[in-house]
Amino acid sequence: MTSAESRARQSVAVIGAGAVGGVFAWAMHKAGHDVSLCARTPFDELVIQTSDGEERVPVRVVTDLHDVKPVNWVLLAVKSFDTVGIARWLAALCDQDTTVVVLQNGVDQADGVHGLAPGTTVLPSLVYIQAERQAPGRVRLGYGNSIDVPAGPEAERLVRLFRGSGMEVRPQKDLTTAAWRKLMLNAAVNPLTALTLRRMEAMQDSMILELAAGLMRETLAVAVAVGAELTEADVEQTLAFMGEFSEGNGTSMLYDRLAGNALEWEALNGAVVRHAETHGIDVPLNRAMAALLHALSPQKTTADGGLSSGLV
Structure with a gap:
């Protein structure tokens, strides 16, 4: 000290x-x-x-x-x-x-x-x-x-x-395992709420829930390749955890889209895609989310034409 x-x-x-x-x-x-x-x-x-x-x-x-x-x-x-x-x-x-x-x-x-x-x-x-x-x-x-x-x-x-x-x-x-476990959740709920403009009640839709599970399983495959100690049981636990969220809760990416801010897709689905490419793993659902979010995300600039300072 x-x-x-x-x-x-x-x-x-x-x-x-x-x-x-x-x-x-x-x-x-x-x-x-x-x-x-x-x-x-x-x-x-x-x-x-x-x-x-x-x-x-x-x-x-x-x-x-x-x-x-x-x-x-x-x-x-x-x-x-x-x-x-x-x-x-x-x-x-x-x-x-x-x-x-x-x-x-x-x-x-x-x-x-x-x-x-x-x-x-x-x-x-x-x-x-x-x-x-x-x-x-x-x-x-x-x-x-x-x-x-x-x-x-x-x-x-x-x-x-x-x-x-x-x-x-x-x-x-083991922060690596903890980080990929969290990413498994965020790579699903953040893009799906932002793209649908719906809060967590969107996860009650069976088709959206199936898509969320697919995103998680792709993330799991990449996580294991980078050394995270995760299994299919973590996917099931994460899906169950999603069910505990209040329907009125949103995600940071949804809030950013509603506010017209840039979207943090590169750190979420983009990270899954980048690490998947390193390990030769196919992640088509995460790649699709990254492409859609990239198309939605505006680049914020300052009044003088420069990039935003990064502060809110």
């Missing part, structure tokens, strides 16, 4: 003020840390809506990277395709004492971050929350309060960081 960590209060910057970023900024505030929420769109306050009501969260909202300095922890909560766009934020917020926790979908979360934050510790994670950004600074949390990270000293540091946050940190000895 460093001298900084011997004190409970840490400096934490959350990059990205979408649904995930808002929930984790709230968690860090509840844990008693100094929190900066880095956003593109300014807003007066962060409001989290839960089944218990609304909570106003007094975090510092930052829209200019010149107003930040290196912190103990960076929680990276932008979509995977926006990672390169926040390189300058990482440069401003990180030094050799910073740990970056990557709160992104997919199975290759940390790959694009190492080169953007040299000298820092980069920790991949799997996020298990269901939340929806309703407006700038306003997030509705449906359910879920946990993240998985690779077991080890960095995981233990993260457990200490999250004490009192209401969020559970779960160290995993």
Whole structure:
């Protein structure tokens, strides 16, 4: 434990003020840390809506990277395709004492971050929350309060960081298997809700459910090829788990399509296709999902014609 960590209060910057970023900024505030929420769109306050009501969260909202300095922890909560766009934020917020926790979908979360934050510790994670950004600074949390990270000293540091946050940190000895198990779900429900413009009630349709199962089985074949310890039983368990979702719940990809945002297909079905090609596995259903989502996904640009900064 460093001298900084011997004190409970840490400096934490959350990059990205979408649904995930808002929930984790709230968690860090509840844990008693100094929190900066880095956003593109300014807003007066962060409001989290839960089944218990609304909570106003007094975090510092930052829209200019010149107003930040290196912190103990960076929680990276932008979509995977926006990672390169926040390189300058990482440069401003990180030094050799910073740990970056990557709160992104997919199975290759940390790959694009190492080169953007040299000298820092980069920790991949799997996020298990269901939340929806309703407006700038306003997030509705449906359910879920946990993240998985690779077991080890960095995981233990993260457990200490999250004490009192209401969020559970779960160290995993085999994050590869956990990541592909989650991808098996996301590669099915995210594209199917986004393409049909329906929430989880779409999974009650027998034809959609059959398609979901096919997507999962393709993902399973690729997962096994890359070393994940998954079997057909995991497909059946995932299908059963889907049945526990409230029909009114949506997915991050559905919310992005409804908001006119770019879709994170490359980290989901795109990842299945990329790894399948490496191992010579045929995945026609995932390839079809990737093609359709690519056709739907707009490329967001800034007013000056440049690419989006990656922040919400």
